[in-house]
Amino acid sequence: MGAISALRQNLRRTVSGSPEVPAWSRDLANGTDAGFFGPDSAVWALHGSITTLVGGIRALLVQSLHPGALAGVDDFSMYREQPLVRLAGTGRWIATVTYGDTATATAACQRILKLHERVQGTYTDARGAIQTYSANDPQLLKWVHLAFMEAFLAGQAAYGGPLPGGEDRYIAEWATAGELMQVPDPPRSRAELDQQLAAFRPELVSDAKVAAAVNFIRHPPLPRSQRLGYRILFAGAVETLEPHYLELLGLRKSRLGPLPLPVRTATRLVLALIALGLGNRPASEGFARRRIARLKASTTQ
Template sequence: MIPLLESWRRQLIGTFSNNAAEIPQWELELAKGDDVGHFGPESAVWAVHGSMTPIIAGVRALLLQALHPGAMAGVHDFSDYKEDPLGRLAGTIRWIFTVTYGDTHAAKSGSDWVLRLHERVQGEYVDADGVEQPYSANDPEIARWVHLAFTDAFLSSHQRYGGPIPGGPDAYVAEWAVAGELMGIPDPPRSEAELRKQMAGYDAQLRSSEYVQEALGFLKRPPLPGNQKLGYRVLFAGAVASLEPKHRELLGLRAPHVGPVTLPMTFPVKLVLGVIRFGLGPMGPSERSARERIARLAGRV
């Protein structure tokens, strides 16, 4: 039984690390640096990103981001998410955790690296009115939607399936605005109310498409190891349940249900997240490295 448990644990860690045999070097290097970073152990960002809810938030964020035709066109035209899904996941995790746990220099360098990658992501898409428009991944309005979708997904998923947030939801949105600024987004939201207002400003632009349904089909059935598929189905259903009805409708999805009865997803989602926590351990390498850096800096005082 123990060898089976260890095999499952290795596969689980591999899903989030692109099957790296060891802890990725970039996570270990977060122990370096000359300041605490933009956040810290008592921050709302650490409370949310250090929990298990970002796993379900990642699914919700992708569903939301896909509804902007400019953002979806960039994914369709340039992303290799079908051929290398774990690599794409690992890249996203690297940026989020570098900004979350790195010092300010690492956060800026990691964001600049993503911006450089985005320079080549340009093309044309058909908007909700059927008009052809140019797109660029670094366009502030497309980048803003991506930031809003991330922020909303992380916040909403944690509110529904996670624990308390120091300072409440407004503190999380205000702190994570730093990530938006690092990605060149002017005036990102700094309160939950402002987040909702800015998201509502995109309602007329959002739509489904063949590209969206193609991505949705992949998200429903990603190529995961067999022992992770049931848990993922629960998390996907939980992500769908957490969406606003208007976004579910655009995606052509329904909240999990049996006949006319909507199924409560809080308990099964928390159960799966608890199992994942057991497999991954109580603290990730990025947070551990950040705590080492902070302890080292405190020792200088």
């Protein structure tokens, strides 16, 4: 029991920045409504899946290909000095919008948009021209939203089970989060997601900044005990990438000569071990269920 408890604390520290369940997660038991989604939603099914660990790595890789998005991270984020802090912040936003009541979810998005106001600068686009950027630029917000969904869906398709209602339902539901983040015309089907992603291809670049970002994502400063597992998860994320992403990122799927390595099997094993440490479902979901049960009980009294 002691070893499992230590494993759980170490994993929580890596994923959320704290060895214990954070206070903001416990606060999701409070609130006045069921939230934008619910226990039967595709959003709960996917965001509660351990496959999001693979999806998160894939999202970071793909998002780095847009020079405007990468410039904002390079110029204003302390991800190299404090990568786990940034990871914890992203995880908090996802969990809050997924599991919080509508007021809490809305406030979380407004907080991020407020923080974005200071994130402005310039970058060199795919044609070599200097462009200005703002983190609240509608097109940059759209790129991050699209790449996030594609990555989470890819991780689930490769290493998880089917979603209730399929990918179309998840994309349609998570469009609510896009609207809260002021994403223009967020897609509501897989066909729309693919179409909107394709429109970004001419804007993506492969340069030294991307190579540096990929190298950091491949070798983050993790505890020694977690490095082998992360290497497998990274390979599992690369396994889900389409050829055009692989080329731009300078990555290859793992092979031993002409033979592919059993990356997917190894990835599933690592995910199972992490689920053993963290639990099959996130703590935030449990607190949200308490809130929903309380609200249901109050309406029947």
